[in-house]
Amino acid sequence: MxxxxxxxxxxxxxxxxxxxxxxxxxxxxxxxxxxxxxxxxxxxxxxxxxxxxxxxxxxxxxxxxxxxxxxxxxxxxxxxxxxxxxxxxxxxxxxxxxxxxxxxxxxxxxxxxxxxxxxxxxxxxxxxxxxxxxxxxxxxxxxxxxxxxxxxxxxxxxxxxxxxxxxxxxxxxxxxxxxxxxxPLVDHEAKIAADAGGAAVAITEPVPLYVLDAAGLKNLTPEEFSEAIEEGNDVSAEVLRETLALLSDKKVEALVYNEQTSGPQTEQLKKAAEDNGIPVVTLTETLPEGEDYIGWMTANLDALQAALAT
Known part of the structure; x- marks a missing residue:
């Protein structure tokens, strides 16, 4: 961001x-x-x-x-x-x-x-x-x-x-x-990689990519989509359709969603995931109130692991 x-x-x-x-x-x-x-x-x-x-x-x-x-x-x-x-x-x-x-x-x-x-x-x-x-x-x-x-x-x-x-x-x-x-966070990533390595996911922005890479997951989201959202720009209709198809065609096992910078087009992705029974893993860029870094990241990895096990 x-x-x-x-x-x-x-x-x-x-x-x-x-x-x-x-x-x-x-x-x-x-x-x-x-x-x-x-x-x-x-x-x-x-x-x-x-x-x-x-x-x-x-x-x-x-x-x-x-x-x-x-x-x-x-x-x-x-x-x-x-x-x-x-x-x-x-x-x-x-x-x-x-x-x-x-x-x-x-x-x-x-x-x-x-x-x-x-x-x-x-x-x-x-x-x-x-x-x-x-x-x-x-x-x-x-x-x-x-x-x-x-x-x-x-x-x-x-x-x-x-x-x-x-x-x-x-x-x-x-x-x-x-x-x-x-x-333990590094070990948790390795555990996800061992259990679900190679699984395909979609994202709204590049925020979680280091974790996804370390967990051996494949991001199928068109780069044009995540870059546009990161920069606060509108996504073209063609790229939006391509990204939504990942969810409607069930080509991914989870959508990793940054709720801190949501908008109409990311909301469309979230709805498409929910409509098609694809788990949504919600992340943020800054610490939620009352949490520290270790607890926050532990919860993020728990949510990702649970989504991929669904």
Whole structure:
């Protein structure tokens, strides 16, 4: 998803007057892996979404104060509008975590206009090492790629250590604990691949493709469809008919549906799946309220496994 479309325009407006939207700071953590006394002043961290905000909290424990710019699970990331609160938070941040890959370019724009040249900026796509395939486009949704998330946790640990060297052991221990929790997710993907590897699925957008690939599933959705939906564009009538036929002809075993950016054409796919008895696996781009990253991804994999077993 490219959050930059509306946010970049709004970021320009911020230079003159600012624009209206809401930003919710992430709740403060209460403990760390070592249980030692936290410093009086936590490290200020800004994350572009609450996905990265949660990972920062997992690694930083009570030594970080995190603000997640996009934290509303009902918010369509396409229509997000940055505001002056975001600008203020970024101006004070010691560490900034952005996705990169064109997903949240508004963060870079706002950092530059904030005057904060000392913040440590973590670009998750760059950390992941993921690149576009030959002749294709980069899938920037790397928080659905667990090996990349492990690398990001280590990079966050390094950045926090730079800001608070006395807490280095805590950050390392917390990052290791978080990475240990990622391994069951990798194992779960392998279990799906063993049980249903090669099964065909359809998607509304590229968001889950790293998980689907790791689980050995085949995405039959025309690229023109998922790319158009990702960019917020209408799908041509011909491509829509081709995609709907995957469901009406029962060529796929599940539809993986991003409910956070639904619209009339994705709703048509969902209805076609339901009408033809094809399970719909509902995913989001940001953390649902009250969940952490590990619990969220575990639920996603459980839902995918259950759909393929139907």
């Amino acid at each position: 490219h959050l930059m479309r509306s946010a970049a325009l709004c970021a320009l407006a911020l230079l003159m007057a600012g624009c209206g939207a809401s930003s919710s700071p992430a709740s403060q953590p209460t403990s760390s892996a070592t249980g030692s006394t936290p410093p009086s002043t936590p490290i200020t961290v800004v994350a572009s979404t609450n996905v990265y905000g949660d990972i920062v909290k997992q690694v930083g424990g009570d030594r970080v104060a995190v603000t997640s710019i996009i934290s509303d699970p009902a918010q369509d990331p396409h229509s997000y509008e940055a505001n002056t609160q975001n600008q203020l938070a970024l101006s004070k941040a010691k560490v900034v975590v952005e996705n990169g890959g064109g997903y949240d370019d508004f963060v870079d724009t706002m950092i530059k206009s904030s005057g904060n040249s000392s913040a440590e900026i973590i670009n998750a796509v760059a950390v992941s090492g993921r690149t576009a395939p030959a002749g294709g486009e980069l899938n920037e949704h790397i928080w659905y790629d667990f090996p990349s998330v492990a690398k990001i946790a280590d990079r966050i640990s390094a950045a926090l250590t730079k800001a608070d060297p006395a807490s280095a052991a805590t950050f390392t221990a917390n990052a290791d604990a978080f990475k240990n929790k990622l391994q």
